[in-house]
Amino acid sequence: MKRNYLGEFEEIVLLTVAALEDGEAYGVAITHAIAEQTGRTVRLNQVHAALLRLEDKGMVSTSLGGATAERGGRRKRLVTVTAFGHRVLREIKDVRARLWNLVPDTGGTAPAV
Amino acid sequence: MKPPRLADRLLALFCAPHLLEAVQGDLHEEFAFQVERLGERRARWWYWREVLGFLKPFALKRKPNEFNQSFSLHPDMLRNYFKIAWRNLWKQRTHTVVNVVGLAVGLAVCLLIAAYVVYERSYDRFNRHYSTLYRVVQHQNQNGTWYEVGRTPGKLAAALNAEFPEVKAATRFSLGSGALLTYRNTTADEPNRLLAEPSLFELFTFPFVQGDPKQALESPNSIVLTQRLARKYFAAANPMGQLVRMDGKTPMRVTGVLKDIPANSHLQFDFVIPLAYLKTTGEDIDNWNRNRFYTYVQLHNPAQQAAVDAKLRPYAEATFGNKDEQFYLQPLASIHLHSRFDFNSDFGKRGDIRYVRFFTVLAMLVLLLGCLNFINLSTARALTRANEVGVRKAIGARRRQLVAQFLGESVLVVGLAGTMAVLLVQVGLPLLSDFVEKPLNLPFAEPVFWLLMVGIVVVTSLVAGSYPALVLSSFRPVRVLRGQNRGGASGSTLRQVLVVGQFTLAVVMMAAVGLIYRQLHYVSTRKLGLQKDNIVYVELKGDLRKNLSVAKAELLRLPGVEAVTATNFYSMPFKWVGSSGTGGIEVGGQRVAESFNLHDFQTDYGFIETMGITLAQGRSFSPSFGRDTTNFILNEAAVRRFGLKKPVGTSLNLYGRNGLIVGVVRDFHFATLKEKVEPALLRLDPANVSYLLVRIAPHHISRTVAAVRATANQLSGGHPVEAHFLGQAYDQLYQQEQTAATLLGWFTSLAILVSCLGLFGLAAFTAEQRTKEIGVRKVLGASVVSLVALLSKDILKLVLIAIVIAIPLTWYAMSRWLENFAYKVNIGWEVFALAGLLAVGIALLTVSFQSVKAALMNPVKSLRTE
Numbered sequence: 001m002k003r004n005y006l007g008e009f010e011e012i013v014l015l016t017v018a019a020l021e022d023g024e025a026y027g028v029a030i031t032h033a034i035a036e037q038t039g040r041t042v043r044l045n046q047v048h049a050a051l052l053r054l055e056d057k058g059m060v061s062t063s064l065g066g067a068t069a070e071r072g073g074r075r076k077r078l079v080t081v082t083a084f085g086h087r088v089l090r091e092i093k094d095v096r097a098r099l100w101n102l103v104p105d106t107g108g109t110a111p112a113v
Numbered sequence: 114m115k116p117p118r119l120a121d122r123l124l125a126l127f128c129a130p131h132l133l134e135a136v137q138g139d140l141h142e143e144f145a146f147q148v149e150r151l152g153e154r155r156a157r158w159w160y161w162r163e164v165l166g167f168l169k170p171f172a173l174k175r176k177p178n179e180f181n182q183s184f185s186l187h188p189d190m191l192r193n194y195f196k197i198a199w200r201n202l203w204k205q206r207t208h209t210v211v212n213v214v215g216l217a218v219g220l221a222v223c224l225l226i227a228a229y230v231v232y233e234r235s236y237d238r239f240n241r242h243y244s245t246l247y248r249v250v251q252h253q254n255q256n257g258t259w260y261e262v263g264r265t266p267g268k269l270a271a272a273l274n275a276e277f278p279e280v281k282a283a284t285r286f287s288l289g290s291g292a293l294l295t296y297r298n299t300t301a302d303e304p305n306r307l308l309a310e311p312s313l314f315e316l317f318t319f320p321f322v323q324g325d326p327k328q329a330l331e332s333p334n335s336i337v338l339t340q341r342l343a344r345k346y347f348a349a350a351n352p353m354g355q356l357v358r359m360d361g362k363t364p365m366r367v368t369g370v371l372k373d374i375p376a377n378s379h380l381q382f383d384f385v386i387p388l389a390y391l392k393t394t395g396e397d398i399d400n401w402n403r404n405r406f407y408t409y410v411q412l413h414n415p416a417q418q419a420a421v422d423a424k425l426r427p428y429a430e431a432t433f434g435n436k437d438e439q440f441y442l443q444p445l446a447s448i449h450l451h452s453r454f455d456f457n458s459d460f461g462k463r464g465d466i467r468y469v470r471f472f473t474v475l476a477m478l479v480l481l482l483g484c485l486n487f488i489n490l491s492t493a494r495a496l497t498r499a500n501e502v503g504v505r506k507a508i509g510a511r512r513r514q515l516v517a518q519f520l521g522e523s524v525l526v527v528g529l530a531g532t533m534a535v536l537l538v539q540v541g542l543p544l545l546s547d548f549v550e551k552p553l554n555l556p557f558a559e560p561v562f563w564l565l566m567v568g569i570v571v572v573t574s575l576v577a578g579s580y581p582a583l584v585l586s587s588f589r590p591v592r593v594l595r596g597q598n599r600g601g602a603s604g605s606t607l608r609q610v611l612v613v614g615q616f617t618l619a620v621v622m623m624a625a626v627g628l629i630y631r632q633l634h635y636v637s638t639r640k641l642g643l644q645k646d647n648i649v650y651v652e653l654k655g656d657l658r659k660n661l662s663v664a665k666a667e668l669l670r671l672p673g674v675e676a677v678t679a680t681n682f683y684s685m686p687f688k689w690v691g692s693s694g695t696g697g698i699e700v701g702g703q704r705v706a707e708s709f710n711l712h713d714f715q716t717d718y719g720f721i722e723t724m725g726i727t728l729a730q731g732r733s734f735s736p737s738f739g740r741d742t743t744n745f746i747l748n749e750a751a752v753r754r755f756g757l758k759k760p761v762g763t764s765l766n767l768y769g770r771n772g773l774i775v776g777v778v779r780d781f782h783f784a785t786l787k788e789k790v791e792p793a794l795l796r797l798d799p800a801n802v803s804y805l806l807v808r809i810a811p812h813h814i815s816r817t818v819a820a821v822r823a824t825a826n827q828l829s830g831g832h833p834v835e836a837h838f839l840g841q842a843y844d845q846l847y848q849q850e851q852t853a854a855t856l857l858g859w860f861t862s863l864a865i866l867v868s869c870l871g872l873f874g875l876a877a878f879t880a881e882q883r884t885k886e887i888g889v890r891k892v893l894g895a896s897v898v899s900l901v902a903l904l905s906k907d908i909l910k911l912v913l914i915a916i917v918i919a920i921p922l923t924w925y926a927m928s929r930w931l932e933n934f935a936y937k938v939n940i941g942w943e944v945f946a947l948a949g950l951l952a953v954g955i956a957l958l959t960v961s962f963q964s965v966k967a968a969l970m971n972p973v974k975s976l977r978t979e
Contacts, residue, residue: 027139028146044139045166048132052171064135070145074138 006059006088012038013050014059014089018081023066026076027051051079059085116144117157120164128172136167197501198522208494211874212487213530215867216577219483220534220569222863225541226476228553233464236377236449240318244415245281246445249273249408249425250454254437256708260455264404265440270310271399272432273410277424279417284312285406287388288460293655293832294384295358296346302654302833303342307382308391316411317380323353324369333389336365342383343370359386361655361831376552379448381461401433407460410442418442468853475857478618479864483530484577485611486871491523491581493608493878502585503593515586523578524571531570549852580607609911612875615868616915616952617922622861624923624948625930628940629854632931635786635938636847642781642790644725644808648839649818651805651825653679655832664805664828665717671824673810673817678724679717679802699766700755709754712783712791715798721746721778723808731761731776734797742797743772749780751792767794785846786936806839869959872908876960880904880967887967888975897968904964905957912956916949923948 006014016033017025027047034042054060061082064075081089121137128136140163147156202209237243249269253262270285291304313319314326321329322340329337336357343352356364365386374381391398398406412421422441429438443452450466452459502515538555546553556562651657657664665677698705714720721733729749734741745765752760763774780790805825809817822836844851880887887900895903924940931937 027135028142031143043166044136044143044163045169045172048136048139048167049169049171052132067138068142070142071138072141074134074141076138077135 006057006092007050009046010050010054011089011092013047014054014081014085017060017079018086018089022080023078025079026066030079051077054085058082059088114145114148114153116141116160120161124164124167128167129174132172136172140164194518194521198525201498201522202526205494205497207877208490208874209526211870212490212526213533215486215870216483216527216530216573217533217537218863218867219480220531220573221537221541222479222860223476223569224534224538224555225545226472226860228538228542228555229545229549229551230469230473230476232377232551232553233450233469236464237379237445239375239378240445242316242318242411243445245412246316247410247412247418247421247442248445248448249410249440250443251404251429251441252439253404256710258710261453261458262404262438262456263407263452263454263459265406265408266401266404266433267398267406268401269440270406270408270410273408277410277421279412279414279421281411281413282312282315283408283410284310284316285388285408286310286313287391287406288382293360294342294346295361296355299346300831300833301345302835303383305381305383307380307385308388309385310388313385316409319374320372322370322372323351326369329369330385330387330389332366332368333387333393334363334365335368335387337369337371337385338367339371339373339383341373343367377449379445379461379463401435404438404458409445415444418444465849468849471853472856475860479860479867480573482615482618482864482867482871484573485615486867486874487523487526487577488580489608489611489871490874490878491578492584493875498585499588499593502588503590506588506590507594512586516582519582519585520574520578523582524574527570527574527577531566531573535566548855608875612872612908612911613915613918615871616912616956617918619861619865619868620916620919620948620952621923621926622857622864623951624919624944625927626854626858626861627944627948628923628927628938629850629857629930631938631944632934633847633850633854636934636936637844639782639786639936641843642726642779645840645843647809647811647814648724649807649809649821649836650839650842651807651821651834651836653803653805654829654834656830657805657825657828657832657834658803660828661717661799661802661805664825667824667828668805668807668821671817671820673813674807674821675810676719676723676808678719678722678806679799680720680804680806681715681798681802698768699764700757701763701765705755707754710791711751712793714783714793714795715801716795717799717802718797720795720806721776723806724781725808726781727779729777729779731774733776734795738775740772741775743770744775744797745772746776746778746795747774748778748790748793748795750790751794752777754792767796770796772796787934789935807836865955869955872956872959873963876904876908876963879907880963884967884970884975887970888972891968891972892976897965900968901961901964904967905960908956908960909953912952916945916952919948920945 012034013030016030016037020029020033027044030051031042031044031047034040034047051060051062055062059082060079062077062079065078066076067073124137124140125133140160143163144156144160147159150156151159237246240246248263249265251262251265253260265285267285270283273280274283286307286309288305288307291302291306294301294303307313309330311327311330314321314329321337324337329335336359338346338352338357346352346357347355352367352370355367357367359365371385388398410421412418425440425442428440430436448463450464450469452463505515542553542555653661661679665679668674668677698711716734718734718736720726721728731746733746734744738744745767747755747757747760757763757774760774760777765772765774778795782790783793784791807821809821818836822834825834825836883904887895887904890900890903923945927940931940
C-alpha cells in the first residue's frame with residue numbers, strides 16, 4: 001500500500017537525500033545536512049524512522065556499503081531517491097508553485113521553491 | 114575513544130537485527146563527532162540518550178525472516194489450517210474416533226464425578242451462618258475406651274449461651290421417633306419429626322413461607338410443617354391455625370409453614386414441634402445426666418473455635434462432675450463428610466470424606482488416561498505428518514506457527530471430545546443421580562460452567578497436545594523431505610512408558626474392584642451366627658405393644674409364619690442395643706474387675722429359636738421355668754471376657770437382678786462385620802421389647818408378609834405399621850461400600866475402555882508401520898500365526914510389566930481398605946491372577962484384531978508401491 005502522502009519531516013528528509021550526492025546520503029550525513037540547512041535539531045532515530053517509512057512507501061531505496069573506521073567497520077545504509085520519489089517531490093513542488101501563483105499580491109514575489 | 118559498552122549492548126538487544134548494523138554505525142560515527150564537539154563525558158550522555166531514542170516500534174520490529182513470510186492469521190491460512198486438520202482427522206478416522214471417544218469418556222467421567230464431589234461438599238452451605246455454626250459433641254469414656262458421641266445433655270445449650278461470651282446463640286433439638294399425624298381424612302406415619310426451640314430458626318436458615326419464626330414454636334402445642342407436608346394434608350387449603358392431631362390424640366395448631374428443607378442439609382425433617390411439648394408430657398429435659406439432644410452454637414467469630422474448645426474440655430467435669438465426658442465443637446462444614454460417631458448417636462445419612470477423595474483421584478486418573486492416549490497416538494501419528502511439516506517449513510513456516518497449528522488441532526479434537534462429553538454427561542447424570550440417590554446436577558444454564566468447560570478443554574489440549582506439537586514442529590525439513598526421519602527412538606520409549614502406565618492403572622483398578630466385591634460378597638454371605646433371611650420385623654407402634662401377646666398368637670396362626678418373638682433393639686439391625694458397663698455386675702458372687710461394654714438384649718421367649726442362634730451350652734428361656742425373667746444367657750465372647758470355666762449355673766447379678774446363667778449361645782453378629790463380635794447378654798424382659806420378629810417360610814413370601822402386615826395393622830389401633838426384612842437391614846449396613854463398589858466397577862470399565870482404545874490405536878499404528886516388513890516376511894514364507902505373535906509380542910511385554918508394577922500397589926491400597934473390617938477376606942493371589950489374565954486377555958484381543966488384519970494382508974498390495 002503506497003501512499004502518495006508525505007509528512008513535513010519526511011519531505012525534508014527526502015529532499016535532503018535528493019540534494020546529497022550519490023554515496024553520501026546515509027543517517028549521519030542526512031542528519032547533519034538537515035541541521036545545517038534548516039537549523040533545527042534533528043536526532044538520529046527520527047531520521048532513521050523517516051527513512052524506513054520512506055522506504056516502505058517506495059520513495060527511497062537503500063543499500064549497505066561504505067564502512068569506515070569511525071563506524072567500527074560497520075556499513076552505512078546508503079539511500080537513493082527512487083524515480084517514484086523524484087516524481088512525488090516534483091509534484092509537491094508543482095502544487096506549491098501553482099498555489100503560490102494563486103496567492104494575490106502579498107507585497108513580495110513568490111519565493112523560488 | 115569508544116561509546117558506552119552497556120548502551121551498545123542494550124541497543125543490540127532490542128534493535129531489530131537487520132537494522133542494527135547501520136544504526137550502530139551511524140551512532141558510532143556521530144559519537145566520534147560529538148566527542149569533538151562536546152567532550153567525552155557529555156558525548157557519552159548524549160550517546161545514552163540517542164540509544165534510548167531508538168527504543169521505538171520501528172526499531173524494535175523484527176523482519177521475521179529473510180524470505181517471504183505468510184501471515185499466519187490471514188483468512189487464507191486459517192482456512193488452510195482447518196482444511197488440513199479436517200483432512201487429517203478424516204483420513205485417520207480410526208485414530209480420530211479413538212482419540213475423541215477416549216478423551217470424551219475421560220472428560221465425562223471427570224464431570225460426573227465432579228458433580229458428585231461438588232454436591233457432597235455443598236452440604237449446609239445454604240446456611241447464612243455457615244462458617245460460624247458448630248455442633249457441640251463429645252468424647253465419652255466408657256469403660257476405658259473413648260467413644261465419639263454426637264448427643265449432649267439438655268442443659269448444655271442454655272448454659273453455653275449464658276456462660277460463654279464467645280457464643281452468640283445456642284439451640285438444641287431432638288430427632289426421635291416420628292409421629293402419627295391426622296387431619297380430617299388424611300392419616301400417615303411421619304417419621305421425620307424434629308423437636309426444637311425457636312432459636313433453631315435464628316441459627317439455621319430455614320425460611321418460612323407462612324408464619325413468624327419467632328412465635329411459631331411459642332406454644333407447646335404448635336406444629337410447623339414443611340411445604341411438602343402442608344400440601345399432603347391440606348392440599349390447596351391454608352393450613353395456618355388448623356388443628357392437626359398427633360399420635361391420634363394431641364391436637365397441635367399449625368403455626369407456620371417452612372420451605373422444604375434443601376436436600377443438601379445435614380438436618381432433614383418434615384415437621385417441627387416445640388421442645389416444650391415434652392415438658393407437657395412430664396419429661397425432664399433440662400438435666401445434665403442424659404445425653405439426648407443435639408446442641409448447636411453460633412460463635413461470633415470462627416477464630417474463637419480453639420478458645421471455646423479449650424474451655425469445653427474440662428467443662429463437664431467442672432459443671433456436673435463427669436470426667437468421662439469432654440465436649441468439643443464440630444464445625445457445621447465438617448458434619449456431613451467428617452462425622453464418625455459411635456452408638457448410632459448421630460442422625461441422618463452422612464457421607465464419607467474418604468470416598469469423596471477417592472473418587473476425586475479416580476476422576477483425575479481416568480482423565481489422565483484419556484490424555485495419555487492422546488499424547489501416545491498423536492506422537493505415533495506424527496510420522497505421517499512429517500512431510501507436511503517439512504513442506505511447511507520449506508515454504509517459510511516458523512516453529513512457533515507449527516506449534517500453534519498443532520495445538521490448534523488438538524484444541525479442535527479436545528473440543529469435539531468436550532462436546533461429546535457434555536452429551537454423555539446429559540445421559541449419565543440422571544443415572545448417577547438415581548444411583549447415589551442425590552439430586553446431582555451440573556449448572557448447564559450458567560455461563561460459569563461453560564467458561565469452565567472451555568478452560569478444561571484448553572488446559573487438556575495444552576497438556577495433551579503440547580508434546581506432539583513440540584515433537585512435530587522440531588522436525589528438520591531437509592531430513593524429513595529426504596525421507597530420513599524414522600520417528601525418533603525417544604518417542605517410542607515414551608509410548609511404551611505410557612502404555613505401561615495405563616495398564617498398571619487398569620490392573621490396579623480391576624484387582625481392587627475384584628477384591629471389594631469379594632469382601633462385600635463375604636460380608637453378605639458370611640455365617641452370621643443367626644439366620645437373617647426370611648425374618649420380618651415390625652416396630653411396636655400404637656396399640657401393638659399393648660396387644661403384644663394377642664399379636665403373637667394371631668401371627669402364629671397365619672399360614673407361612675413359623676415363629677414369632679420380640680426384642681428391644683430400636684435401630685435395625687442390632688446396631689444399638691443398649692449396652693452397659695460391667696462395673697456393677699457380679700458374676701459368681703464376685704464383682705467383675707475388668708470393665709467392658711456388655712450388649713444387653715431384652716427379649717421375649719423364643720428369641721434364640723426364631724433367630725436361628727445356636728445354643729452352645731445349657732438351655733434357652735422357656736415358659737416352663739417360671740423364674741426365667743431373672744436368668745441370663747451369655748454369648749461366647751462374654752463368657753471369654755468374664756473368664757468363666759463353667760458358665761452354666763453360675764450366678765450373675767445385673768444391677769440388682771439376681772439370677773443364674775442358664776445358657777451360652779455361639780457368637781452371632783449383631784453389628785457390621787467391620788467390628789468384632791462384642792460380649793452380649795440376653796435376658797427375658799417381655800415388657801421392654803419394641804420390635805416383633807417373625808420368621809416366615811421360604812415359599813409364598815410376599816403373601817405371608819402381606820398377611821403379617823395386615824394383622825399388625827389390625828392390632829395397632831389405627832397406627833399404620835410396616836413390615837421390613839431383616840436381611841435387607843443387614844445389607845443396608847454396607848450400603849456405602851456397595852455404592853462405592855458399583856461406581857468403582859463402572860469407572861473401572863470406562864478406564865479399561867479408554868486404555869483399550871489407546872492400545873487399539875497403537876496396535877493399528879505399529880501394524881501400519883510394519884506393512885512392508887510383513888509383506889516381505891510373508892513372501893519369504895512366514896505363517897500368519899508367527900506374524901501375529903511378532904506384532905503382539907511387544908505390547909504384551911508392556912502389559913506384563915504393568916501387572917508386575919500393579920500387584921504391590923493394589924496390595925498396599927487394598928490392605929488399607931480392608932483394615933476397616935474386623936472380618937475380612939485374604940488378599941489372595943487369585944484376584945491378581947484374574948486381573949492380570951483379564952488385562953492380558955483384553956490387551957491380546959485388542960492388539961490381535963489389528964495384527965491378524967495386518968498378517969492376512971496380501972503382500973502384493975503392500976509391496977507394490979514404494
